[in-house]
Amino acid sequence: MRIDVVSIFPEYLEPLNISLVGKARARGQLDVHVHDLRGWTHDVHRTVDDSPYGGGPGMVMKPEPWGEALDAVLGQGPEGEVPTLVVPTPSGRPFTQELAQELAGRPWLAFTPARYEGIDRRVIEEAATRMPVVEASIGDYVLAGGEVAVLVMVEAIARLLPGVLGNAESHRDDSFAPGAMADLLEGPVYTKPAEWRGRTVPDILLSGNHGRIARWRREQAFARTLANRADLVARWRHADFDKKDREA
Numbered sequence: 001m002r003i004d005v006v007s008i009f010p011e012y013l014e015p016l017n018i019s020l021v022g023k024a025r026a027r028g029q030l031d032v033h034v035h036d037l038r039g040w041t042h043d044v045h046r047t048v049d050d051s052p053y054g055g056g057p058g059m060v061m062k063p064e065p066w067g068e069a070l071d072a073v074l075g076q077g078p079e080g081e082v083p084t085l086v087v088p089t090p091s092g093r094p095f096t097q098e099l100a101q102e103l104a105g106r107p108w109l110a111f112t113p114a115r116y117e118g119i120d121r122r123v124i125e126e127a128a129t130r131m132p133v134v135e136a137s138i139g140d141y142v143l144a145g146g147e148v149a150v151l152v153m154v155e156a157i158a159r160l161l162p163g164v165l166g167n168a169e170s171h172r173d174d175s176f177a178p179g180a181m182a183d184l185l186e187g188p189v190y191t192k193p194a195e196w197r198g199r200t201v202p203d204i205l206l207s208g209n210h211g212r213i214a215r216w217r218r219e220q221a222f223a224r225t226l227a228n229r230a231d232l233v234a235r236w237r238h239a240d241f242d243k244k245d246r247e248a
């Protein structure tokens, strides 16, 4: 997978050089290119924003630099291919595990994290005439810019790429993963020592009875989901619980 990111703070994307994403890049599983939007400005002040038409607070990101940046990115990718443009925005569709899975299946993603009050709408409209566009929100809160959202989305997507996570089984038990864990949060996990500050590990996990352990883990996941995410539980049908249990 190729990933391009255009930002006025390219240094914000430094974390893409380390850990899971960094290792995937070193192994050639990911080809990441970070671009400074100001490279497509032509004035001495390298201007990327201006006051909003219609008035209102803050500044809006000018269309010209973004248009030229996307032209350049399109020209750098595989011949005849276009990226899926991913626009982090509080007003986008929820970025969920399902959307991460969908985007993990694309060969080329281009991220355009905004700052200020956002990007002139015409940039997105014009881009949509030449590539798929996904406007996605990582949550119901407003950040100072989209770079943090890009880090979240790239990590969530990269870990789903074949071979990136050491243990291919890890995906199966992810919270929100399709199948048995859909609409479920992961339950508690434990490791050595068996006793720590007077607290022991649940006996069931030491029993070696893998069927009962799987059942216990699902009950814990259900309880955690019930406690923290009633919205997910509302999507369960009673019969599904038993069915999901059989799938475990």
Ligand SMILES: Nc1nc2cc(Br)ccc2s1
Residues within 6 Å of the ligand: 088, 089, 090, 113, 114, 115, 116, 117, 118, 137, 138, 139, 141, 142, 143, 144, 145, 146, 147, 149
């Ligand atoms: N939750 C989010 N907040 C923001 C703010 C800006 Br400015 C750009 C993108 C995003 S995504």
